[in-house]
Amino acid sequence: MPKSPAPLYEQIRQLIVAALAAGEWRPGDALPSEAALAERFHASSGTVRKAMDELAAAHVVERRQGAGTFVATHTAPRNPYRFLRLVADEGVTTGFTRELLHCRRARATAETARALHLRTSEPVIEVRRLLLRRGRAVVLDDLWLPERHFRGLSSEVINAYPGTLYALFEERFQVHMVRAEEKLRAVAATAEAAELLGVADGAPLLSVERVAYTYGDRAVELRRGLYHTEADHYLNELN
Amino acid sequence: MPKSPAPLYEQIRQLIVAALAAGEWRPGDALPSEAALAERFHASSGTVRKAMDELAAAHVVERRQGAGTFVATHTAPRNPYRFLRLVADEGVTTGFTRELLHCRRARATAETARALHLRTSEPVIEVRRLLLRRGRAVVLDDLWLPERHFRGLSSEVINAYPGTLYALFEERFQVHMVRAEEKLRAVAATAEAAELLGVADGAPLLSVERVAYTYGDRAVELRRGLYHTEADHYLNELN
DNA sequence: TAGTGGTCTAGACCACATC
DNA sequence: ATGTGGTCTAGACCACTAA
Numbered sequence: 001m002p003k004s005p006a007p008l009y010e011q012i013r014q015l016i017v018a019a020l021a022a023g024e025w026r027p028g029d030a031l032p033s034e035a036a037l038a039e040r041f042h043a044s045s046g047t048v049r050k051a052m053d054e055l056a057a058a059h060v061v062e063r064r065q066g067a068g069t070f071v072a073t074h075t076a077p078r079n080p081y082r083f084l085r086l087v088a089d090e091g092v093t094t095g096f097t098r099e100l101l102h103c104r105r106a107r108a109t110a111e112t113a114r115a116l117h118l119r120t121s122e123p124v125i126e127v128r129r130l131l132l133r134r135g136r137a138v139v140l141d142d143l144w145l146p147e148r149h150f151r152g153l154s155s156e157v158i159n160a161y162p163g164t165l166y167a168l169f170e171e172r173f174q175v176h177m178v179r180a181e182e183k184l185r186a187v188a189a190t191a192e193a194a195e196l197l198g199v200a201d202g203a204p205l206l207s208v209e210r211v212a213y214t215y216g217d218r219a220v221e222l223r224r225g226l227y228h229t230e231a232d233h234y235l236n237e238l239n
Numbered sequence: 240m241p242k243s244p245a246p247l248y249e250q251i252r253q254l255i256v257a258a259l260a261a262g263e264w265r266p267g268d269a270l271p272s273e274a275a276l277a278e279r280f281h282a283s284s285g286t287v288r289k290a291m292d293e294l295a296a297a298h299v300v301e302r303r304q305g306a307g308t309f310v311a312t313h314t315a316p317r318n319p320y321r322f323l324r325l326v327a328d329e330g331v332t333t334g335f336t337r338e339l340l341h342c343r344r345a346r347a348t349a350e351t352a353r354a355l356h357l358r359t360s361e362p363v364i365e366v367r368r369l370l371l372r373r374g375r376a377v378v379l380d381d382l383w384l385p386e387r388h389f390r391g392l393s394s395e396v397i398n399a400y401p402g403t404l405y406a407l408f409e410e411r412f413q414v415h416m417v418r419a420e421e422k423l424r425a426v427a428a429t430a431e432a433a434e435l436l437g438v439a440d441g442a443p444l445l446s447v448e449r450v451a452y453t454y455g456d457r458a459v460e461l462r463r464g465l466y467h468t469e470a471d472h473y474l475n476e477l478n
Numbered sequence: 479t480a481g482t483g484g485t486c487t488a489g490a491c492c493a494c495a496t497c
Numbered sequence: 498a499t500g501t502g503g504t505c506t507a508g509a510c511c512a513c514t515a516a
Contacts, residue, residue, distance in 0.1 A: 007485060033501060044487045049502090057296075058478055065502050066494035083477045184473035186425035186443035186466070204425035204443035210477075229424035236475055238322045238449075239297055239418040246504060272482060283506045288483085304483050305513030 012041050013051040017060070020071065020176075021215035027073035027176050031061060034069070060178060060215075074166040074177065081164060083180050083212070085234045086139065086227055096131040096138070101196075103127045103155040105147065112144045115211050115222040123147035127158070127165075130196065133232075137197045140226040149175055149220055175220055180212040184234065189226070197228050206234060251280050252290040256299070259310060259415075260454035266312035266415050270300060273308070299417060299454075313405040313416065320403060322419050322451070324473045325378065325466055333372055340367040340435075342394040344386065351383045354450050354461040362386035366397070366404075369435065376436045379465040388414055388459055414459055419451040423473065428465070436467050445473060 006014075016037075025031055034052065038045040052069060055061045059082075063069045074082065081096070088094075107121040118124070124144045131139035143165070145153065150173050161168045169175045185207045194201045206227040214220050227234065245253075255276075264270055273291065277284045291308060294300045298321075302308045313321065320335070327333075346360040357363070363383045370378035382404070384392065389412050400407045408414045426446045433440045445466040453459050466473065 009485080035501090046488085047486060050485090052502095063502065064495080066500080067496075068501060085475075085477070179476070179478040182475045182477060184423060184445065184475065185468035186445040187468075188443050202441075204427050206423065206425040206445070209472075227425075229426075233448075234423040236324075236421045236423065237418070238324070238421060248504080274482090285507085286505060289504090291483095302483065303514080305481080306515075307482060 008041075008043055009047045009050040009054075012037075012043060012048060013054055015041065016051065016055065017215055020060070023174060025071050026174075027071045027170050028075060029071050030068040031071065058179070072176075074164060074170050080167070082166070083177070083210070084139075085182075085236060086229075086232050087235050088133070088232050090231075094133055096133055097135075099130040099132060099137075100155055100158050101128040101130065103153065103158055106144075108144070108146075112222050116144070116146055116219050118146055125150050125153050127153075129158075138228050138232055140193055140196050142224045144222045146220065149173060169221075175214055177212045177221070178214055180210050183209045185209075187226070193226050197226065199228060199230075205229070208234070247280075247282055248286045248289040248293075251276075251282060251287060252293055254280065255290065255294065256454055259299070262413060264310050265413070266310045266409050267314060268310050269307040270310065297418070311415075313403060313409050319406070321405070322416070322449070324475060325468075325471050326474050327372070327471050329470075335370040335372055335377070336374075338369040338371060338376075339394055339397050340369065342366045342392065342397055345383075347383070347385075351461050355383070355385055355458050357385055364389050364392050366392075368397075377467050377471055379432055379435050381463045383461045385459065388412060408460075414453055416451045416460070417453055419449050422448045424448075426465070432465050436465065438467060438469075444468070447473070 016031075019025065031037070032040070034045050034048050038048045041048065052061065052063070056063050056069075059072050061069050062072050074080075104126055106124055106126040108116070108118045108124045110120050112118070112124060113120045113122065116124075125147055127141075127143040127145070129141050130137045131141070150169070153173070157172065158165070158168065161172075166177050169177070186204050187207045189197065189199055189201060189203045189205050191201050193205065194203060197205070199205070206229045208225040208227060210221070210223040210225065211219050212221040212223065255270075258264065270276070271279070273284050273287050277287045280287065291300065291302070295302050298311050300308050301311050313319075343365055345363055345365040347355070347357045347363045349359050351357070351363060352359045352361065355363075364386050366380075366382040366384070368380050369376045370380070389408070392412070396411065397404070397407065400411075405416050408416070424446045425443050427441045428436065428438055428444050430440050432444065433442060436444070438444070445468045447464040447466060449460070449462040449464065450458050451460040451462065
């Protein structure tokens with residue numbers, strides 16, 4: 001065994017992520033058993049297990065005792081909105097209904113280009129939609145996606161799909177979101193946002209700017225949400 | 240070995256937390272070596288190690304290879320404001336200066352009582368302070384602490400202490416904060432908050448309501464922060 | 479140099495899901 | 498009944514820190 005810069009379990013972890021990025025296993029698929037992976041990577045099962053521990057902690061894979069280890073998916077998880085931290089003040093965990101406002105081709109602004117590592121004015125797809133609870137708009141989302149990874153995305157495609165956007169991206173474009181970074185601010189509602197969210201002009205809104213990453217820390221979505229936090233709040237756990 | 244409801248490493252983890260809550264080791268102290276703990280708990284070092292893995296992941300302990308394992312502390316960590324997610328938009332990571340506005344005895348409101356598991360009108364200590372960067376107020380914090388755990392806390396004590404509040408709580412009152420839950424909202428500045436933060440009346444502010452917990456998930460602080468997010472943002476990592 | 483945590487192995491046995 | 502992940506062990510060796 002050559003003297004290595006990174007520990008073996010870390011190398012194995014990276015090799016598995018690379019295989020996921022290459023599409024060797026798709027979201028929802030079962031991975032080979034730990035014993036099989038140990039043989040493949042010429043390591044003991046304990047070492048493979050440590051690599052899988054980290055992938056499971058990062059929600060990249062999901063283990064089910066007795067059944068196997070599966071690639072994490074947005075298509076049929078416990079919580080469909082895995083990255084949405086907005087919850088109702090009262091425990092009413094009713095889901096959201098969605099309303100698509102538009103989906104159109106556009107060119108990357110300087111800000112979008114920076115976030116997604118594109119060149120300015122590269123083609124992107126811009127999506128705007130509302131999330132509503134009991135008919136009341138709670139979230140106004142604007143999304144920007146690099147066109148080259150989401151070719152064919154349109155209003156029709158979105159409206160025809162029953163699940164969340166991230167599930168759609170996964171099934172239709174083989175883009176699985178692994179993690180995200182969010183920057184939060186309080187802002188005053190513009191006239192446009194106020195009307196769409198049914199609040200007064202200038203009302204305080206929670207602005208959530210998200211960059212989402214797929215396997216290998218590739219940024220593939222910029223999203224700006226405006227949350228109406230009158231009967232909802234953004235919940236965060238710190239440790 | 241009796242048949243047990245929880246795995247051995249989980250029992251060991253809980254026993255170590257209980258020992259920390261009982262003050263057997265104080266923040267900054269070195270824990271016994273993994274081999275010593277293995278003997279104490281009649282387990283193998285691998286099992287003890289798994290328990291320590293989880294405690295390290297939760298920032299309850301800190302491992303330093305070659306030196307030992309130490310109880311996490313707020314007194315001399317890398318980041319003094321461990322739970323403060325507010326960062327400047329531009330990478331200028333200058334620290335904050337603090338300005339204490341008041342520290343006084345009060346009675347728990349219904350809301351405070353609920354958050355801290357007290358009875359309504361039990362005595363609490365109320366603290367208000369500002370965090371400033373380059374002379375500009377960025378955060379207005381209100382804290383409520385159960386008086387029975389913080390007897391003797393006063394403006395003089397706070398002003399005489401050079402470190403953060405959590406470091407003070409740890410050194411002087413043996414209350415170490417382990418984790419916290421935050422609820423975020425956008426709100427309009429009241430006249431009082433606007434004046435203290437130097438913003439317009441009604442300006443949007445980020446409201447951060449935090450409940451902080453010590454060992455064993457005991458809630459010991461309720462804090463409400465108002466963040467001025469014009470040149471700063473609340474940064475959150477999702478996975 | 480002695481002691482600590484970090485890596486890796488080989489294997490036993492258990493709990494659980496699936497067929 | 499088979500195969501999976503989950504727990505636990507015993508021990509070797511390495512990398513690092515501190516006296």
